[in-house]
Amino acid sequence: MKKKLSIKDIAEQLNVSKTTVSFVLNGKASENGVSQAMQRKVLSYIEKVGYRPNKMAQGLRTGKSKTIGMMVEDISDTFFSTIARKFEEILTTKGYKIIYGSTENNTDVTKELIRVFRNHQVDGYIIAPPPGIEEDIKALIEDGVPVIIFDRPLTELDVDSVLVDNYRGAYKATQHLLANGYKNIVMVTLLSEQTQMRERERGYRQCVEEAGGKPAILKIRYHEKKEKAIADIEQYLKNNRKTDAVFFATNYLAENGLEAIANCKLAIADRIGVVVFDDSNWFRLFKPSITAISQPIEAICTEVTNLLMERLEQKKEIAPKAIVLPTNMIIRNSSVPVKKAGRT
Amino acid sequence: MKKKLSIKDIAEQLNVSKTTVSFVLNGKASENGVSQAMQRKVLSYIEKVGYRPNKMAQGLRTGKSKTIGMMVEDISDTFFSTIARKFEEILTTKGYKIIYGSTENNTDVTKELIRVFRNHQVDGYIIAPPPGIEEDIKALIEDGVPVIIFDRPLTELDVDSVLVDNYRGAYKATQHLLANGYKNIVMVTLLSEQTQMRERERGYRQCVEEAGGKPAILKIRYHEKKEKAIADIEQYLKNNRKTDAVFFATNYLAENGLEAIANCKLAIADRIGVVVFDDSNWFRLFKPSITAISQPIEAICTEVTNLLMERLEQKKEIAPKAIVLPTNMIIRNSSVPVKKAGRT
DNA sequence: GTGAAAGCGCTAACAT
DNA sequence: ATGTTAGCGCTTTCAC
Secondary structure, eight states: OOOOOOHHHHHHHHTSOHHHHHHHHTTOTGGGTOOHHHHHHHHHHHHHHTOOOOHHHHHHHHSOOSEEEEEESOTTSHHHHHHHHHHHHHHHHTTOEEEEEEOTTOHHHHHHHHHHHHHTTOSEEEEOOOTTOHHHHHHHHHTTOOEEEESSOOTTOOOEEEEEOHHHHHHHHHHHHHHTTOOOEEEEEESSOOHHHHHHHHHHHHHHHHTTOOOEEEEEOTTSOHHHHHHHHHHHHHHOTTOOEEEESSHHHHHHHHHHHHHTTOOBTTTBEEEEESOOTTGGGSSSOOEEEEOOHHHHHHHHHHHHHHHHTOOSOOOOOEEEEOOEEEOOSTTSOTTTSOOO | OOOOOOHHHHHHHHTSOHHHHHHHHTTOTGGGTOOHHHHHHHHHHHHHHTOOOOHHHHHHHHSOOSEEEEEESOTTSHHHHHHHHHHHHHHHHTTOEEEEEEOTTOHHHHHHHHHHHHHTTOSEEEEOOOTTOHHHHHHHHHTTOOEEEESSOOTTOOOEEEEEOHHHHHHHHHHHHHHTTOOOEEEEEESSOOHHHHHHHHHHHHHHHHTTOOOEEEEEOTTSOHHHHHHHHHHHHHHOTTOOEEEESSHHHHHHHHHHHHHTTOOBTTTBEEEEESOOTTGGGSSSOOEEEEOOHHHHHHHHHHHHHHHHHOOSOOOOOEEEEOOEEEOOSTTSOTTTSOOO
């Protein structure tokens, strides 16, 4: 077991003081008048023996852990894991590591996560917040800790945030279905308080009402048995024969909804139009391929990390920014009746 | 900005020593003869003011960070993100947090990740190793750090590992296709040194050869342009008209391969059978639904964490264990000609 | 230009 | 039964 060496060992080997070593390690050598020769000597020795400073000691001393806490609803969700990857990519270049936690969109779980992250002295937080977490986040901010929220708004709280225009995304999706001749569109959404879902619902409602129609909304409880969700959607479809299009508020709902539609033997596109909020790699492979509202994941990540780095490096007070990004509609075949367009 | 309190503050407020507080905090109160009354007093005060010990200081002192380093090829891959979630679930109950890193299946990236994780003093490693990383992992183990590898074997190295029987999984998949009347099966796999891929290839070869056939293997470079992968597969299909079944070695390849098949206008199941290694939530929704070899994710995670906890709590030397889990074939419609079975 | 030393918050051996 | 104290490895002020 090769003994881990400390700055003290290095200093002793080199017959200099810990201070000198520390200075060159932190790039403060020149400004503190350490000779070039000395710097080279230290650097090359460190390189040779593969010394790397102990982050815990550094952290204890400086109060900085060089780690960021990321909290999302569920890290196994493709949307969030793709984002996690992107964050990793960007933050690694800045010398940060990420520790993650899944909130399950549950306030208490999130509170506990925040506590744990605090104990770990994370330098900043990236959070897709559940409802009811305002107070805790406010406390964080008041303590001067950088917090960036994304994906879900936290109204009533002045905090850096990066959101997507859920309202317009849903509006456009609905409008697109209407434009393609579908008249009775049902929106299948989650029975939950997630603010971004409410925005999507609002966009749908607004659009339908403007067109003189009557909104129809089916709410499904999240992560109850898959079979239950499928059965509920199937039931709705059977009881509402006039329904000729479905707008799924999330990928997860589409997964079950598409099965329900199959069970009802309704031909997608011709008999029933389909649009899903959030894209999936697989959608283009369906027959017919599935139209989706996609979120600008790259942009979300760069905006979030930019805000975060700004806060981490901030010298003076800066006012929180709220960034809203547009969604992108990817029109495929599930929302275009065959008589109007070729099928893939 | 509410000042963070330390154990010293607590001790002063309570008029006791830091030791006493520390003992009750660490459940060593009784064994060190701290009175029940005292324990309750400390506990309730701590609860009241919401004190929580600073992990960095604890870590520096004890040499334990209570964090685990997880390295996988790509955290945004569904397989790995699902696993990340499960690890989180289990390790949280044990008081550990996870920091993650994506290796891109690249040796140098992984080496650097290991260095960074070491600096962060992670208490243990969970690694899906890239090729050529044996030496570094060996060094870790010799330093007494718990390392569990999974997903990919590291031959020549005696280390705790949890793997899936890739050979048998591929063998069974091939056998299943043969049994359903497909005669010319091509395996589409990655042009890479990943050991688990070689095992899958071996399973396929063995089965085809036993049946007196001639193996046909198409290798695709990972993560080159999607279009290139699609074109390559399409090309193969066009040049080999006799091919009547495809066995995709991973989900990622299936994503492109299914598009190639669609482009060639080959009817899945009837004209061309399809089986994919690794399942996806979406496969049951395809028409026809896609047959897949699924990995026992739950089992992998519990085995890995069990091994890890064993190491973390180990008193005496224990010999490394190699655990191999069976895969599960989920027969859907893409591998069963219609004349033999009903379509969904 | 370089070094000594204090101290970040905690644990645990040792004293009392 | 409770308190004193010496570090863990590092940064940084201040003294030489």
